[in-house]
Amino acid sequence: MTAPLRLLLLGGYLSYRALFEWLRPSLFISVMLVTPVLQMLFFAELGRYAGSADPSYFVIGNAIVGCTVACVYGPMLAMSEERATGTLPVLLASPASRICIFVGRLIPFAVNGLLVSAYTLFFGSLVTDAHIPADRILPLGLTLLIAASACSGLGLCLGAIGLVSRDVPFLANLVALLMLLVSGANIGMDRLPVWLRVLGEALPLSRGIEAARRIARGDSLSAVGGLLLGEIVIGLVYLVASVGVFAWAEKTARTKATLELA
Template identity: 45%
Template sequence: MSNTAPESRVPRGARGNAGTRFRRAGRTAGQGRAALRVFFVGGRISYRALFNWISPVMYVTTMLGSPLFQILFFTYLGRYAGSRSDDFFIVGNAVQVSAMAGIYGMVMGIANERQFGTLTPLLATPANRLAVFAGRALPNIVNGLVVSSFGFAASWLLLDFSPDAASLPALAFVVVVTVVSCTALGMLIGSIGLRARDVFFAANLVYFLMLLFCGVNVDVDSLPGWMEAIGRSVPLTHGIEAARRVVEGATLGDVRGLIVTEALIGIAYAVAAYVLFRFFEAESRRRASLETF
């Protein structure tokens, strides 16, 4: 009796409920697997299809060449202005250039569906929207890390940037958090691209505003109050501040507050982006204006 299957002792009705539960659990697991597939495979395919700068020539010139020259430009300008050390500008710009992937990449990943006329079939599928949306972020996060790492490596090679080796893991962690946070901002702009006509103008504007507002080349504290307030409410600012302190010798514990703030800002932007994405999807269906411009 002791080895009797427990389900054989449960009443018939309850057994039916258990079966339903199992079927539901199976269905949920299946949906989960599908969502994961959409997240990873869909994200990779959308990156290959929609990221305009994927060819080697474009990637090297746009994603590596321009950021490298941006770092050199501002470091030399900083040397002449005599306002800060080289490390201040190198860290600020090497972290900020990750926004090339986070902002432009995400805008392409979402808004190009509409530009290329593939938005309707995409939204006609029953695919999990969160997986569709978030999957697009992953390749751009990896891309942002590559760009930022290249910026730091080139600075080590050309500008004698030599942080303590012990600080590198902490620096890498800060950069990862910042890149994710920046990508969330890119998601938000991309979502707006489901409705706005010229979202690439907005992407350009935001990318270059970051140069001014996020303490990339000028300490946020020394900006006018209103600029500082804006800077502290967008991704990048706290990440750059944390990265600079880590390079100066601070531990992760010392900059925990900055990292948490950066992460929370990123989460807030990601949630806002997803809400906007669903809102524009629903509105476009209601108005039959999915791909109209």
């Protein structure tokens, strides 16, 4: 195994393991599995009561938004906790590639987000009237992976900000709730004011949600290729931005002597 690949895979694994090493399994289950399902059921039943859309509309939308639990908070905590645990100076002193460090920390949480979304989608299809044909499962799985990866890029960017700020958990909460509003998960993008629609398109998940709904209705991957490509691009933009923010945060922390300030 080459050094960059080892750094990417092993570094990401150790970072993910360190984040959850001391958490009880019950906390993981309640946050990662119970919360997204309850959120999905709430909006699905609210939509059924209001008669605004088919249950599958809310099941698919909230299943994808459910990945924010892992993909926004996970990378954010993994990066910001480097300073709280005192490992940030060692990380900055190492000659390791910053790209490998960032991508390595993205992979476990993208996979975690994929599993959360898939579980929520599966559970929603069982307990509601949402019908997802069996031949749509693989295209939907690819769509969920792309959406989770793009969302993880945003989480990394927030994590880089956490190297110099103590208020990043509040920012992460704000971003996650904002994505629930403007991603099109529960309110159609065409019903939002223009400025909220632009904001939703600047954040991950909106294109992934639309692509997933179209795939569930029978569209092929090629038919939604533009949406998926847009989701990939927005994820790459946030990944590149996270590297830039990290470089700025590194310089700022060195200048202000706050590398080890928790």
